[in-house]
Amino acid sequence: MLDFAGDLMTRGREVAVARSHGVDENMVRAHRHDYFEIYFLEAGTRYHGTDQELYRIEQSELIIFPPGVEHFSYGDAGVPFRRVVVYFRPEAVLYAHVLEAVAGQVCVVRPGGESLRAVENVVEELLTAQDVLGDGAQDEMRLLVTQLLVKLMRAERRDARLARRAGRIADVIYHLHDHYAEPIDLTTLAERFFSSPFYLSREFKKHTGSTIIGYVNGLRIGRAERLLQETARPVSRISAEVGFANVSHFNRVFRARTGMSPSQFRGREKARERA
Template sequence: MQTGEIEAIDYGEQEGDFYIQQVMRTTPYEKTSHFHGNYEIYYLLSGRRNYFIKDTAYTIAAGDLLFINKHDVHKTSVLGSSQHERIVVNFSDSFLGSGHPLFRPELLHVFRRNNHLYRLKPREQWFVEDSFRNMISEIERKEDGFELSIRLILAQLLQFASRLKDGCAAVTDDPLSPTHRKIADVVKHINACYQEKLPLSELSKTFDMSPAYLSRTFKKVTGFTLVSYHNLIRIREAQKLLQETDKKVAEISERVGFEQFAHFNRTFKKTAGMNPLRYRKIFVK
C-alpha cells in the first residue's frame, strides 16, 4: 500500500481470474499507462478524475461507471483535488465464460461499445454500489460457494449494464471539441499504423498541427507522450503474437515495427515487467 492510501478490500490478482480493489487516495496518484488481458469495471465513489481509454478522453465524477475491454490501453490521472475513492473489478473470460450457468455472450457486449462511460442516476448508483458491497461481503465471509455467489452478482451487474443506453452518459466536459476530435483521430491513426515510424514531423503535417502543439496537446488529452503511446501499442500487439503464434521473438519484433531487436527487448521489459521469452512461457498455456 502506498502513502496516502486506505484500502477497504484488495482481493485476487489483476491478471488473474478475478480481482477487486476498493481504495481511497488522499495524495496525487496517476496510474501508469497499461492494458491487460482481463475485462475491467471501474466505479468512482468520490472525487473527480481524468481517464483515457482506447482513443477517448473522459472527465469522470462520483457515481460514474466505466467498462474497459481487454487489451484496451487506458490511463487515469489527477483532476483537481487528488482525493478520490474508487472500486475496480477485473475478471477473465474463464471466470464468467461459457461454463457459467447464467452466462450469455451479450453480457460482455458492454465492453465493446464505443462509449465506455455511464453517468448513473441515484437509483442506479445504489444498485451498483450494493452489488460491490455484496461481492466484498462474500469475500470477507468466505462461506461455502462464495466464488459462485460472486459470479452471480457479477452476471447481474453486467445484465444491468447491458440495459444502459449510450445516450445516458456525458463523455467529457466538451467531448465534441475540435481538439478532442483531432487527438482522437491521431490516436486512431497510431493504432492503425503502429508498424510504421510515425515521426512527430510527419504526424504534425498529417493533422495540420505544429509539432510542439501536437506533442503538448496529445499529452494533455491522453496522458501519454506520442512516443510512449506508440511503443505501448506495439508491445500490446507483440504480446498478442507471443500468445497466439509460434513466431520467433526477433520476427515479432520486426513485425510490430521495431528496427532494432535490442530496443524491442528493452521496451518490452519496461512495459511488461519481463522479457518476451519469459512472457511467452508464463502466458502461453
C-alpha cells in the same frame, strides 16, 4: 497501476474485484482479456478508447467491456480519480438473459438516485466478500455480479462516445493505434495534425501522461506480448512486425517495460498455460 483483480483472474477466479485511486496513472497500452470488465468510476473523469470509439466517463458512471475487446484508458493530467473494476467470466452469470444483455458491445451506464445507491451497495458487498472469504467467496460473488448486472440493465444507458474528430489528441491517439508499426516521426506527425512538434508533444503529455514515443512503444510491446503468447514466430520477426528497426532495440524496450526479455516472457506464459 497494478491490476490486482486481473492477477486473481489469472489464478482461476470467475469473479474478481479491486478498488484503486491515483493521479496520472494511465493504461495507455491497449489490452484485452477473455472475461468481462465493469469499470465503475467513483470520482474523477476518465477516457476509455477501443479501436473504434473514444468514451468520456464521468463520476458515478460505469463502462462495460465484453471479452476480447481491446481497450485503453487515461485521464487529464493532474486530475485524481478513484475506480472499482469488476472482472467476471461469462459462466459466472447465473441467468442467460442477463448475460445476453451485456454481451454485445461496449456500453456506458449512468445510474442515478436509488439505482446508484443499489449499484454502490452491491459493489461494496463484492469487495467485502472477496476480502473476508477469499477463494471461498466465489459462489456469493457469482450471485452478486448477477445482481449488479440486473441493476445495470435497469439503469440509463448513455452515449458517451466522443466524435472521432472531437479533438486533436483523440485524433492523434487513433492515428497511432492504426499506424504504430510504421516509423513515427514527430515532425511529420505534427504536420499531419497542423501543429508544431513542441505543442503537440506538450498537449499529448498533458492528456495522456505519456510522451508520444513512449505511447507508441507501449502499443508495440502490447502487440508483441500477444504475438509471443499466441504464435511461434521468432523474436526477430515479431520485433519487425510491431515496428522496431532492429531486434536489439526491441529487446531493450521490452525488458524496460516488462522486466524480462521476450524469450523469458514467452517461457513464462507457456509455463502458466501448462500449470
